[in-house]
Amino acid sequence: MAERCINTIRMLSVDAIEKAKSGHPGLPMGDAAPAYILWTGFLRHNPHNPRWPNRDRFILSAGHGSMLLYAILHLTGYELSLDDIKDFRQWNSKTRGHPEYNPDIGIETTTGPLGQGFANGVGMAIAERYLAQIFNRPGFPVVDYHIYAMVSDGDLMEGISSEAGSLAGHLGLGKLVYIFLDNHITIDGSTDITFTEDVAKRFEAFEWHVQKVDGYDLPGIEEAIEKAKGEAKRPSLIIARTHIGYGSPNKQDTSGVHGSPLGEEEVRLTKERLGWPLDPPFHVPDEVLGFFRSAVERGREIEGEWQKLFDAYAVEHPDLAEKWRTAHDGKLPEGWRDGLPTMGDEPVATRSVTGTVLNGVAEKLEMLIGGSADLAPSTGTRLKGFGNFIHDPGGRNLHFGVREHAMGGILNGMALSGALIPYGSTFLIFSDYMKHSIRLAAMMKLPVIYIFTHDSIGLGEDGPTHQPVEQLAALRSTPGLTVIRPADGAEAVAAWEFALERREGPVALIMSRQKLPMIDRGSFAPAKNLATNLIRGGYVLADSRHGEVELLIIATGAEVHLAMGAYEKLTKEGIGVRVVSMPSWELFEQQDKTYRDEVLPTSVTARLAVEAASPMGWHRYVGMGGDTLCLDHFGASAPAQTLFEKFGFTVENVVSRGRTLLSGKGRG
């Protein structure tokens, strides 16, 4: 029976890939056995309520084996039909090339880019531990689940998994149970040509509990998972020796079966070898389906038991139950805004606003948890009085270490809890190291907050290796990510307010190292409109004092102050200047055309963008006739003020560029 179940997974995968003429049969064929044991023997889940908060999580980090997951989801009764499987890799199907986050059908995260799922799981385990810390009470373990993942050699070769593995071991995340599908084959061939390290030893060095098992020894696998679950203080790695393309007489154990359909003839040979009926394709024996589908009834039962526990908990701890519901509904508790600071008149570095905001709201926003990739003091993300996660009771400061990429993947996993608002910080330059995790957060529309500080040459002496130039362009061009670069403390508070409320996708807050003056909201765009203006992405900060606007200066962050300096000078000269503060391109683009044209009137073609970063993208706002005072080269090592002067970021230069634009129009 077990063998028939396993072969059903294999052959559904093979047939779907054959029909799509595209896909990766090697993994589902090779690794169906451990998946079968895990899903039928261990995984606590409810196929009819995939969003049950206390379910075990399953991640197929080796996302190219997606058909394995789809086959199991179908068989165990999720809303994924045989027709969906026949629709594999077609337009608008549920069965995408790689698993794409879909909590309604049991897909816990988007995987495919290797190593990401590995790190997501670590984030999920941190979330589990943190939520347990917040909600569990004696006799009421309302948060208590495991995170299982299947990972490949590709996952383990990626640096992100070393980063996340080292941190998971350090944190002692015992709820993690990872199965390494050790098939000795990569796309380029045998792992002998590139990957001969001792994986077991590496993970022991990372403080993991490591076991080795034959990937087809079902009782052996069962025993290993049992032991792994029993290990509460260390994450577990089960190294399962498997054979890619298992059952294919000519392709097993070759890289040829990794990413291409078997081909009609080899499908036939494989089915013969495994004693599987040649026809019809997509064959699912009734007793196999019946066996798998018992997951539905079992799921109903275990969720039912948990619900009873939770109901009793709600009686005993009504406040906690209420907090639970608010958190899991993705809402913020009433009155959280009371913790937002009001800024004074003193210049502040926008990076320092982070600490003020976070520490102001942390008490009320218990779902807010995060930390830094070893730059907590510099980025201002330390929550005072809360200690370190795991090390201290009630701790909620995460020290990711110098591991930006893992931080990105872990934040995604935390956000996937559906309850937490995770944040992570580093210098803007190192957003490069974690870029791909940011992309996946955007793709999954996760409420992750990035705090990227030291946002320009304003970083000064550390030099070009630490001075971002092209990072803003990279982030802004990522679909679904909202990038905000506030111009002063007040905009920074408003940006934080927006970020904390945002549930529809990640937000990157771009903060200055250096102090910035506070804009005089008495004279310019008034403070009472600030939150609205900020959410609109761009707004008129200072308008022409001489009737019609002749010159538009658009700027973000620190450079808004240069624009304002130039405004004063040019205004004195009788020129009609408008300064637009544009903290977020994405938010501005979401406004209707009327508003956008109001802020940037099409009639005004003398336009100057000022930003100490790559000019990439600014021509959208200044046009071919406009000018950009930006940075199209790397920075340098010197005091910040020197750099701004040497690279032309001075009021004088803004004035001069503005004049040149106007003289082109016969003015100035």
Next chain:
Amino acid sequence: MAERCINTIRMLSVDAIEKAKSGHPGLPMGDAAPAYILWTGFLRHNPHNPRWPNRDRFILSAGHGSMLLYAILHLTGYELSLDDIKDFRQWNSKTRGHPEYNPDIGIETTTGPLGQGFANGVGMAIAERYLAQIFNRPGFPVVDYHIYAMVSDGDLMEGISSEAGSLAGHLGLGKLVYIFLDNHITIDGSTDITFTEDVAKRFEAFEWHVQKVDGYDLPGIEEAIEKAKGEAKRPSLIIARTHIGYGSPNKQDTSGVHGSPLGEEEVRLTKERLGWPLDPPFHVPDEVLGFFRSAVERGREIEGEWQKLFDAYAVEHPDLAEKWRTAHDGKLPEGWRDGLPTMGDEPVATRSVTGTVLNGVAEKLEMLIGGSADLAPSTGTRLKGFGNFIHDPGGRNLHFGVREHAMGGILNGMALSGALIPYGSTFLIFSDYMKHSIRLAAMMKLPVIYIFTHDSIGLGEDGPTHQPVEQLAALRSTPGLTVIRPADGAEAVAAWEFALERREGPVALIMSRQKLPMIDRGSFAPAKNLATNLIRGGYVLADSRHGEVELLIIATGAEVHLAMGAYEKLTKEGIGVRVVSMPSWELFEQQDKTYRDEVLPTSVTARLAVEAASPMGWHRYVGMGGDTLCLDHFGASAPAQTLFEKFGFTVENVVSRGRTLLSGKGRG
């Protein structure tokens, strides 16, 4: 005496940082001892000829400790004066915040972003091994040097160092000797809060030779380095337990001494503690200088010996000596172009051109060596008949494994040899994983070639996780990187020709997965001009057949063919259309204004850009009145043709967008 030498390094660093009011004293103070042993006892170098090809290499991977390196370079007689040290972190000084590649004063690579130097060293060791394989002959070990690096806990936490470490162990790069400065402190505090893994065990798992030593036990350090050098088959890691900020009574062993000057009072206390004169600052005892400067004479001797060896080699093997000179002059051997293919009329995927070119020129271009991050078959980078590097005699195919970031760092290290032309390939989407190494290649102006294939939704079924959108914008906004996206096989060959000749910076070749028709060079921009046109970045491919140009369509890569389809239709309708193929923005921007205006006449404002990627940046060429047929959202999983249709990348849509633009001008 040793102690005085070590204290000189420490105090020069402290004083320079104090004067600059900026810098990282903790590392130079804590780790001067192993540096002293290494530089005075082992490093084979010539301060008066830092470019001597057979010198040992030294990398300060923990680049924030830059003053340590500057102090030693000054003391041992490189062209770096005491005044340069006093000028630390000032505008235009040689002593930048982090070491910036400067082969004239002994700075072997740019470091600071952690983990990069670690990977560079692995690339240098690959280069050493490869050059030895090419040039050494019995009795003539003309290539024989070690690569030493000092790495920090931050370096080792970064995933890139795990990737590179695993590969270095696999390749058995015995010439690597890395010293891990194990000081137990990071910016956030003690490593106890985030980094408790067993580093020795991890590197043993990576197949390294590992030793532990007290970082102040000079004979112990010496013995360890000696043993490490003696280990020819495995890279070596020496774990030296040191104390950050050694000697500072109040700050040693605290994170406070990592990245801030000690402060006047603590400087005084430290000097007292170490028995160092309080005044003057920048004190270098004469006998210390004398001792260090003996490196100059020793350097002259060892280079002299090597030169004798090389002269004899040149007599015995004149062809090899000639080859050596050509390679080290950064020149390509005569006639190398003969290997470039001439394309036929058949459609080809531009990715497949890579294999044709590489295999055509490989025989002549022996300095060309590279490989893939486990995508050799898909990206076409396999050199046939050359076997695998290290595994096969004469092998020169590198299998980086699924380790894109390490590949990036390693390619930089290989390029730093000054002789090799390294290349690496992966899917364009995974350029994200290695972005920061690309940035550093650009900053160092290294001749690295990236082959990024599967360049759009044309990748098809694998879905949005594998379909690039914002990657082109990220690469194009990186200063100093040349990005080329050829439109057909002929442009692809020309792009390769350019890339192979380019010595002034990295080139990214952006290749299609899908087949693209060959442009009919009989009817359109003629083949004889192709190389020139390509180098100009953008050129008129098809011009108006109705006099004046009314509509400009600008496209790259696969989308040029949509533009050409629209051209045919609109031309038939009597509209004056011009199609511009713009494979490289960077190259186009390097042309003079006359040429640019000739290709894109300012009088034509009806402009349409077509590219299946983020529109970011295209407004530079189409202006605010123009239109972009681009992709401002993620892709999807479906056959490529379906995706192009669903997302509007059809000839019909280009025609329709063009018409709309013209109707805005009262036309069409």
